[in-house]
Amino acid sequence: MALATPESGGLPPQRAAPTRGSLATTACMETLQVGYLHAVAAAAGCSLGQPFPDNGVDWHVSHGSPGHTVDDEVTIKVQLKCTYQLPAHPQGSTFPFTLDNDHLVKLARTPVAVHKILVVMIVPREPEDWLRASHDRLDLRHCCYWMNLAGHPVTGRRRTTVRVPTTRIFDDRALCEIMTRVGRGGRP
Secondary structure, eight states: OOOOOOGGOOOOOOOOOOOOOOOOHHHHHHHHHHHHHHHHHHHHHHHHEEEEOOOOOOOOEEOOOOOOOSOOEEEEEEEEEEESSOOSSSSSSSEEEEEEEEHHHHOSSSSSSSEEEEEEEEOOOGGGGGGEEEEEEEEESSEEEEEEEETTTSSSSEEEEEEEEETOBOSSSHHHHHHHHHHTTOOO
């Protein structure tokens, strides 16, 4: 019986690139960021709801915990955005992201009954670089960052650039921390 010899470095041999579907790249980016949100919500023990029709917010995320003091279950609204126009690992403490003013006004409204956050995903330009799978993991590239825009001013004529903190990586721990603050009556 012959055993396969691993390639140099122990990596499996490269496979030929598959023929990808003809769906627009922006539609694929939306689908990828929804998958990221689902994975984060699952790991954080949260439930998801999608408002219909969408009125400027993509998802409602709910988190139940006996530690919440304002209610046994709290909810936040999440607006997803995705871009390949920024580098992975943005340099500095923030990166710029531009929103239409009408959209910013909705996200920046204060006070609110249900808090909102913006989640921005940075992906590689080429879809074939978006994920890698192996026997023990599925890696999505690159990363999502979040921010609360409550009270953010509109500064542009039609669009406003906001500065998204690079320290606010959106993962299950961040989502649990957000929900804990909201569950105590605070802001995300």
